[in-house]
Amino acid sequence: MTATTDAVDATAQLESRPVLDVNGLTVTFRTEVGSVSAVDHVDLRVAPGEIVGIVGESGCGKSVTAMSLAGLLPRSTRVEGSVRLDGVELVGAKPSALRGVRGRDIAYIFQEPMSSLNPVLTVGRQVVEVLQAHERLSRREALEQAVELLTVVGIPSPRERIKHYPHQLSGGMRQRVMIAMAVACRPKVLVADEPTTALDVTVQAGILDVLRGLRDRFGTSILVITHDLGVIADVADRVMVMYAGRVVESATVHELFARPQHHYTAGLLAASPRPGHHAGTHRLQEIPGLVPVLEVQPDACTFADRCPAASERCSTSAPPFAALPDALPDALPDAPSEGSGAGPCTTEHRVACWHPRGEAARPTRQESR
Numbered sequence: 001m002t003a004t005t006d007a008v009d010a011t012a013q014l015e016s017r018p019v020l021d022v023n024g025l026t027v028t029f030r031t032e033v034g035s036v037s038a039v040d041h042v043d044l045r046v047a048p049g050e051i052v053g054i055v056g057e058s059g060c061g062k063s064v065t066a067m068s069l070a071g072l073l074p075r076s077t078r079v080e081g082s083v084r085l086d087g088v089e090l091v092g093a094k095p096s097a098l099r100g101v102r103g104r105d106i107a108y109i110f111q112e113p114m115s116s117l118n119p120v121l122t123v124g125r126q127v128v129e130v131l132q133a134h135e136r137l138s139r140r141e142a143l144e145q146a147v148e149l150l151t152v153v154g155i156p157s158p159r160e161r162i163k164h165y166p167h168q169l170s171g172g173m174r175q176r177v178m179i180a181m182a183v184a185c186r187p188k189v190l191v192a193d194e195p196t197t198a199l200d201v202t203v204q205a206g207i208l209d210v211l212r213g214l215r216d217r218f219g220t221s222i223l224v225i226t227h228d229l230g231v232i233a234d235v236a237d238r239v240m241v242m243y244a245g246r247v248v249e250s251a252t253v254h255e256l257f258a259r260p261q262h263h264y265t266a267g268l269l270a271a272s273p274r275p276g277h278h279a280g281t282h283r284l285q286e287i288p289g290l291v292p293v294l295e296v297q298p299d300a301c302t303f304a305d306r307c308p309a310a311s312e313r314c315s316t317s318a319p320p321f322a323a324l325p326d327a328l329p330d331a332l333p334d335a336p337s338e339g340s341g342a343g344p345c346t347t348e349h350r351v352a353c354w355h356p357r358g359e360a361a362r363p364t365r366q367e368s369r
């Protein structure tokens with residue numbers, strides 16, 4: 001092999017290396033009633049500049065997954081597995097090391113910006129403080145960068161706005177300020193936990209635009225946590241569906257919406273409003289039953305009790321998280337093959353189900369045009 005091809009190979013490898021690489025992440029809380037297994041062997045990979053969504057009902061483990069990445073959970077929590085951020089292992093890292101990583105390499109935005117902003121400081125001062133905490137900047141330099149950041153996140157008249165206090169801004173503007181603070185140090189990964197849930201629909205769309213803009217401008221990788229499939233459809237490249245602490249399906253967004261294979265995913269889609277369906281013309285369906293509280297993860301499909309296709313096997317054995325066969329014209333096998341390896345690192349479609357929906361879920365040629 002020549003030096004040139006070696007160099008090309010190395011570049012290709014670097015480009016395909018995930019910036020966030022999570023393997024077998026398992027989170028257990030100790031409670032008065034015993035151990036609660038909130039996240040069970042989650043695998044997750046995010047490539048540079050990729051937007052990955054995690055979706056699922058309340059209580060399925062989305063936030064716990066997100067918070068465990070950078071050690072944001074209470075100290076008594078047991079976190080097992082591996083979280084590598086740009087090759088550096090974070091599980092088991094010292095609190096001081098994690099403090100250095102947070103903000104600089106991985107940053108978070110949450111649902112309610114008011115509770116994260118300091119009400120007695122101007123937004124300009126808060127952005128300046130973040131910048132000066134991580135970089136050696138004079139006050140004037142930091143102020144200039146703050147104005148630039150507020151411009152990037154779409155705040156009009158930023159030189160005026162930096163003098164305002166949080167309560168003088170709308171909810172959408174406050175969320176934009178939070179995003180500006182989160183990306184002040186150009187983190188490699190931005191975790192956005194329900195970033196638009198508290199906002200009305202038009203404001204939501206603006207915030208999702210900002211997230212896409214950050215990815216395009218800075219190449220930031222973004223993990224979006226939401227219960228809203230509309231948000232996923234709008235902003236994500238790839239999506240992971242979580243149920244009761246486990247990932248049950250992952251695919252590109254287009255593939256997941258066109259051919260949901262897990263019965264839980266199909267239920268979520270049926271329960272979500274679709275564009276073009278006007279109020280009163282399309283009846284949304286509920287998924288019967290509740291997400292189980294998992295004191296111990298059972299050796300079974302956790303969705304079996306709510307699943308329309310469950311068989312005896314589903315209650316006695318957990319299905320592997322397996323890739324679907326590429327050959328679409330053939331019917332899917334009754335059961336995915338065992339031992340298919342680690343999680344959603346590629347664009348392939350994976351599902352943890354003994355009876356995936358298969359051909360029934362695929363649109364006809366005409367529909368898919």
Ligand SMILES: Nc1ncnc2c1ncn2[C@@H]1O[C@H](COP(=O)(O)OP(=O)(O)OP(=O)(O)O)[C@@H](O)[C@H]1O
Nearest residue numbers: 029031036038057058059060061062063064065227
């Ligand atoms: N500190 C804690 N101690 C004990 N259990 C916890 C703790 N934090 C979360 N849990 C439990 O972990 C499970 C997953 O919670 P998580 O917040 O990740 O759900 P979620 O999918 O993000 O839902 P939501 O959208 O409502 O926040 C839930 O059963 C929750 O009660």
